[in-house]
Amino acid sequence: MTETETIKLSDYATAKGFCLTSAFWMMAATFMGLLGATELIAPAVTENIGGLVFGRVRPTHVNLVLFGFATPGLLAATFYFFPRVLQTRLYSxxxxxxxxxxxxxMLVCTVATLLSGNTQAREYAEMIWPVDILVVLAFxxxxxxxxxxxxxxTEPLIYVSIWYACAAAVLTMLTYALGNVIWRPDGGALTGIPDAILLWFYGHNIFGLLLTPLSIGVAYYVVPKAIRAPLYSHTLSLLGFWALIVVYTHIGTHHLLQVPVPTWLKVVAIVDSIAMVIPVMAFLIxxxxxxxxxxxxxxxxIGAKFVFTGTIMYxxxxxxxxxxxxxxxxxxxxxxxxxxGHAHIGVLGFSGMxxxxxxxxxxxxxxxxxLFSRFLADFQYWLILIGVVGFTVILTIAGLIQxxxxxxxxTVYRVLPEIHLYYVIRAALGVLIFVSAVLGFYNIARTMFMPERGAG
Amino acid sequence: MYFPYFATYMAVGIALAIAAFVWALKNGQFTDQQRARFLPLEDDAGAGEVKRSRMGRLEILALGFLACAGLAASAAVLVFALVSF
Incomplete structure (x- = not known):
C-alpha cells in the first residue's frame, strides 16, 4: 500500500469532529448575536431572564463565533489538508x-459560565481561569x-499552508496564555493601563494570529485545488507569511490611541498597522x-466560492x-x-466565509x-453575503452618525434615537445569518450521516 | 511595572520566529520553490455528483420554505421599521 492510499483510507475523524463542531456552534453563536441585536432595539425583551441580559449575551456571542464557529471550521479543513500536503498520516x-x-x-463551559455571570470582564478575554486553561491545553x-x-x-518541502497553520497554533497558545494573565487565576488581569495594553495585545492577536493565518492557509490549499492549477508564486506566499509574523504581533495598541499608553508603543502599533499592507497584498495578489x-x-x-469571496472581504x-x-x-x-461593522467583515466575511x-x-x-445539497449551500452563501454586506453598510452609517x-x-440620549433604525435593520440582517447557520448545520450533518449512494 | 510582560511577549515571539526561519533555511525550505507551487495538487481526491432523491427534494423544498419564511420575517421587520420612522 502506498503512502497516498494509506492517507485516503484514514477516516479524518478529527477533521469531521471539528466540522460538526463548527456547524453546530455557528447556530448557537449567531443566535446569541441575533438575541443581542434584538435587545438593543427592545431592551425589555429579556428583562426577567437574568442569564440573557445584553452584558452576558454579547461576550457569549463573541467567544462562540471565535472559538465555536470560525476556528473549528478552519481547523476542520486544516486537519484534512495537513497530512495530505505533507504526504503522511496525521500523527494521532x-x-x-x-x-x-x-x-x-470548553465551549459548553464558556456558555455556562458567561451566561451565569462568571466572567473576567475583559473584552474578548471574558472566560474565567479554568476555561482559559482548557483553551491553552487544547491549543x-x-x-x-x-x-x-x-x-x-515524507514530502521534504513544507507548503505555505502548513507554515500558516503551525504559526497560528503556536502563537495563539502563547498569546492566549499571556493575554489572559493565566498566572493570576483569581482575576485574570493586571491593573489599570498595563492591563489594557496587555489585553489588546491579546484582543487583536486572537484575530490576527489565529483566524488570519488559519484562513490564509485554507485559501492557499483550496483555491489551487479547486482550479487544478499551481500556486502563482510560493516565494511570494512565504514573503507574506514572514511579513505577517514580523508586523502583526505588535499592533494591538492601536486600540488604545486615545489612552495614556507610552507613545513609542502607539507609534509601533500605527506603523505596523500600515505595514500590514505588505503581507495582505502579498497574499491577495x-x-x-x-x-x-x-x-x-x-x-x-461551492467551497472555492466561499473561500474566494472571503479573500475579497479580506x-x-x-x-x-x-x-x-x-x-x-x-x-x-x-x-x-x-x-x-469592521469586526463583522473580518470575522464573518473573511474568516467565517x-x-x-x-x-x-x-x-x-x-x-x-x-454534498447533501448544493442548493442549500448556495442559499447559505447568499444569505451570509447579503447579511455581511448589509451589516457593513448599516453599521458604518450608524458608526459615522455616532x-x-x-x-x-x-449627549448619548439624543443620538440613540437617530441610530435606532439602523439597529432594527441590523437585527433583521441577523435573522439571515441565523437562518443560514441552521441550513448549513442541516446540510453538513446530512452529508456526514446520510446513507451511501443508492440508498435513496 | 508592565514592561517585563511586553519584553517577554516580543522576545519569545522574535526568538521563535528566528529559530523557525533558521531551521527552514538550513533545511532547504527556500529552495525548489517551483515544485512547492504544485504541492497541493499532488493528491487529487475527487467528489462525486450530487445524488437527487424524492425525499431529498421534499426536504430541500421544506427547508427552502423555512428559509424564505425567515427572509420574509426580515423583510417584515425592515418594512415595519421604515414605516414606523
Missing amino acids: EKLGVFTVIAWNI ALIVFNFFMTVQRR NIWYTARGKLGAIHAD FFVSIQGSMMALPQVQRVTHFNNWVV IALGGLYYVLPRMTGKP GNAWLNGE
Whole structure:
C-alpha cells in the first residue's frame, strides 16, 4: 500500500469532529448575536431572564463565533489538508478526537459560565481561569499533533499552508496564555493601563494570529485545488507569511490611541498597522493571480466560492483596518458601530466565509460522499453575503452618525434615537445569518450521516 | 511595572520566529520553490455528483420554505421599521 492510499483510507475523524463542531456552534453563536441585536432595539425583551441580559449575551456571542464557529471550521479543513500536503498520516487521530472533545467541553463551559455571570470582564478575554486553561491545553494538543505530523512527513518541502497553520497554533497558545494573565487565576488581569495594553495585545492577536493565518492557509490549499492549477508564486506566499509574523504581533495598541499608553508603543502599533499592507497584498495578489482566468472553476465549486469571496472581504477589512489605525481617522471611527461593522467583515466575511468554504470543500472528499445539497449551500452563501454586506453598510452609517455626534459633544440620549433604525435593520440582517447557520448545520450533518449512494 | 510582560511577549515571539526561519533555511525550505507551487495538487481526491432523491427534494423544498419564511420575517421587520420612522 502506498503512502497516498494509506492517507485516503484514514477516516479524518478529527477533521469531521471539528466540522460538526463548527456547524453546530455557528447556530448557537449567531443566535446569541441575533438575541443581542434584538435587545438593543427592545431592551425589555429579556428583562426577567437574568442569564440573557445584553452584558452576558454579547461576550457569549463573541467567544462562540471565535472559538465555536470560525476556528473549528478552519481547523476542520486544516486537519484534512495537513497530512495530505505533507504526504503522511496525521500523527494521532485519537489525540485529535480527544482535542475535539476537550474543545467542545470548553465551549459548553464558556456558555455556562458567561451566561451565569462568571466572567473576567475583559473584552474578548471574558472566560474565567479554568476555561482559559482548557483553551491553552487544547491549543497545546493541536501544536503537538501538528509538529509530530510535520516531523513524520515524507514530502521534504513544507507548503505555505502548513507554515500558516503551525504559526497560528503556536502563537495563539502563547498569546492566549499571556493575554489572559493565566498566572493570576483569581482575576485574570493586571491593573489599570498595563492591563489594557496587555489585553489588546491579546484582543487583536486572537484575530490576527489565529483566524488570519488559519484562513490564509485554507485559501492557499483550496483555491489551487479547486482550479487544478499551481500556486502563482510560493516565494511570494512565504514573503507574506514572514511579513505577517514580523508586523502583526505588535499592533494591538492601536486600540488604545486615545489612552495614556507610552507613545513609542502607539507609534509601533500605527506603523505596523500600515505595514500590514505588505503581507495582505502579498497574499491577495498571489491568490488572485492563481485564480486569474479560472473564475468559472471557482464558481463551480461551492467551497472555492466561499473561500474566494472571503479573500475579497479580506481586502476590504485590511484596508479599513490600516486606515482605522491612523489617529485622525480614529477620532471619528473609534468607540462606535463602525468598529462593529469592521469586526463583522473580518470575522464573518473573511474568516467565517473561508471556514465555511473549507468545510464545504473538504466534506465530500473526506466522507467520500457528495454534498447533501448544493442548493442549500448556495442559499447559505447568499444569505451570509447579503447579511455581511448589509451589516457593513448599516453599521458604518450608524458608526459615522455616532462618531460625529461624539465629536460635536452631543449627549448619548439624543443620538440613540437617530441610530435606532439602523439597529432594527441590523437585527433583521441577523435573522439571515441565523437562518443560514441552521441550513448549513442541516446540510453538513446530512452529508456526514446520510446513507451511501443508492440508498435513496 | 508592565514592561517585563511586553519584553517577554516580543522576545519569545522574535526568538521563535528566528529559530523557525533558521531551521527552514538550513533545511532547504527556500529552495525548489517551483515544485512547492504544485504541492497541493499532488493528491487529487475527487467528489462525486450530487445524488437527487424524492425525499431529498421534499426536504430541500421544506427547508427552502423555512428559509424564505425567515427572509420574509426580515423583510417584515425592515418594512415595519421604515414605516414606523
